[in-house]
Amino acid sequence: MARKPALMLQGTGSNVGKSVLVAGLARAMKHRGIKVAPFKPQNMSNNAGVANGGEIGRAQMLQARAAGLAPDIHMNPVLLKPESELGAQIIVQGRFVGTMRAKDYGKHKTTLMPKVMESFETLENQYDLILVEGAGSPAEINLRAGDIANMGFAEAADVPVVLIGDIDRGGVIASLVGTYAVLPAAEQTRIKGFLINKFRGDVSLFADGVTEIATRTEWAPLGILPFFQKAQLLPAEDILDLKNETNRTENFTIVVPKLPRIANFDDLDPLAAEPNVSVKIIELGQPLSQNADLILLPGSKSTIADLAVLKSEGWDLDIAAHLRHGKPIMGLCGGYQMLGKQISDPHGVEGSTETVDGLGYLDVETVLDPLKTTRPAKGTHCESGLTVEGYEIHLGQTTGSDCQRPFVEIDGQSDGAQSEDGLVTGTYMHGIFSSDEFRSYFLENLGITASGNSYNQSIDQVLDDLSEHLEAHLDINQMLEIAYAREA
Incomplete structure (x- = not known):
């Protein structure tokens, strides 16, 4: 070749x-x-x-x-x-x-x-x-x-x-x-x-x-x-790039605990890009803000271990107080699993074979297994009927009575769950907030005026601007000469 x-x-x-x-x-x-x-x-x-x-x-x-x-x-x-x-x-x-x-x-x-x-x-x-x-x-x-x-x-x-x-x-x-x-x-x-x-x-x-x-x-x-x-404005590659606050506005505050094994945190980017939304990343050792309008539990690479950290930090008490005030909470993937009554790891997928109590706000239980679900996902948000796109990467299956109120339908299959009072929601679908119509509906349902901007178009615009920035300040022609010398 x-x-x-x-x-x-x-x-x-x-x-x-x-x-x-x-x-x-x-x-x-x-x-x-x-x-x-x-x-x-x-x-x-x-x-x-x-x-x-x-x-x-x-x-x-x-x-x-x-x-x-x-x-x-x-x-x-x-x-x-x-x-x-x-x-x-x-x-x-x-x-x-x-x-x-x-x-x-x-x-x-x-x-x-x-x-x-x-x-x-x-x-x-x-x-x-x-x-x-x-x-x-x-x-x-x-x-x-x-x-x-x-x-x-x-x-x-x-x-x-x-x-x-x-x-x-x-x-x-x-x-x-x-x-x-x-x-x-x-x-x-x-x-x-x-x-x-x-x-x-x-x-x-x-x-x-x-x-x-x-x-x-x-x-x-x-x-x-x-x-x-x-x-x-581009999706962060490393957890070190997460900032304590991604927007200065105080119109609506989403609080996210920065768990040690946080995963797929670019779920937050489309929300952080909204001018009327402030996404605050809470470091270990700090209480979850009492001013939070929504607590969002992110994905996790090791759900059981991160759940233990969440409890040891006292964040479970902050979440309980948040819910007592009638404010919503949402869990994505590992965060969804944490919101249930129980997580079992019979095969030791995350290390040791154990069963632990979840936060108990959704009537669901999760059993972890070695078979990983990895697929792009396109479906319908059950409440609004809007089309949503994203992807799934997770270990385990979640079942329970609250799954009768699914969050989305993907290829004819239900995903996610919602509590009877509607305050607690969970889903395995990552990337869902990149769907512009759904994001607008989600925010407006919480009383926030959405920008109506296209998140994906904004990313492409930043990439175009970055391209022009590099062309203006780097010797790209010489870089290409170096690259093409390999062909000789």
């Missing part, structure tokens, strides 16, 4: 902007008429989406959208979904293959390189340019043995690298030059250029800094990218 042009964006650390830059470059390439696809060999995130029946990181979902493509499991062949501080679920080419402790995964990851390469070559066969996103930093040389996420992949696939430094966090010269210093010579030369991200102020003031980096590394300077404020 003939090799296709490819370029890998690596960073001096996590959260330097790799995911957003790949999305922006993908949209820029699409505007240039180049058939481009994103690729991330290994991702670690509980923010997953559904792609042709399997799971990939939400960042790759966004990047696929930027490229004008349907998401594909080959865009993120290895996804690690942390269940605890020490272990994670392993998803390979969209499918769950097991749970592994971090120290064991370090020994196992080399066996995944053939799958990674298979997925990369699958995309090479279909597209003219592949934009590859690294993970963490290549400077983590303690993790280099068996690496499939950064230089290990770049070497195996013979892909050139551009390194991203984040000046907003400080020390960008040291982070770039320091990365060069700890890499072996072959990897130093594999990096062909560097760029500076998240610059605030007059970029000309850093001209000497760019010169120093270029002189000390012999890498080509590819530009200084001013801080792009609108990036905060």
Whole structure:
């Protein structure tokens, strides 16, 4: 097979902007008429989406959208979904293959390189340019043995690298030059250029800094990218990106407890984009706000463990007080399971075999099982009759009398439940608030005037603006020359 042009964006650390830059470059390439696809060999995130029946990181979902493509499991062949501080679920080419402790995964990851390469070559066969996103930093040389996420992949696939430094966090010269210093010579030369991200102020003031980096590394300077404020409107990739408050208005306040294993938190983004809604993320150690108009329990990677944390924080008491005041609560996926009377894990799917009491606000019970439901979902909201779209990623089945008042109908099957007084609602459907008509109905039913804006159109507009931002400040032509040199 003939090799296709490819370029890998690596960073001096996590959260330097790799995911957003790949999305922006993908949209820029699409505007240039180049058939481009994103690729991330290994991702670690509980923010997953559904792609042709399997799971990939939400960042790759966004990047696929930027490229004008349907998401594909080959865009993120290895996804690690942390269940605890020490272990994670392993998803390979969209499918769950097991749970592994971090120290064991370090020994196992080399066996995944053939799958990674298979997925990369699958995309090479279909597209003219592949934009590859690294993970963490290549400077983590303690993790280099068996690496499939950064230089290990770049070497195996013979892909050139551009390194991203984040000046907003400080020390960008040291982070770039320091990365060069700890890499072996072959990897130093594999990096062909560097760029500076998240610059605030007059970029000309850093001209000497760019010169120093270029002189000390012999890498080509590819530009200084001013801080792009609108990036905060794009779906967050990492839990670290969640803010305590996403909007300043106090018209209507949605409170979300930030559970340790929170998952699929981009469910919140369409609500946070509404001008009359304030979404507040409550950190551990803080009470749920007494001013909350709606408490929303998010998805969770480990429902039983997060339920235990919720109770230990005293948030169950805050929820009880909230309901006594006649205010609503909603649970999504794991949050839905927590609202029931009982959660059973007879197979030890989340660790140990146990049965625990839920919050008891829905007359339902959940039994976790190893078979994961992973599918796109399109259905009808039962109360309004409106069409809704989203996806399901969950373990377990939920049954009980409150399921006779389902939230949605999906392919003729009922999903979710509602309490008899209508104050407590739960559903397995993620992404439901992206459906504009439903979101407007949901908010207006709570007494809030919705914007009527199209959430998906707003995301596409931000991607277009990001593309123009990159074209204006980066030497994209030189980046393409680096990528196309691989084909030679």
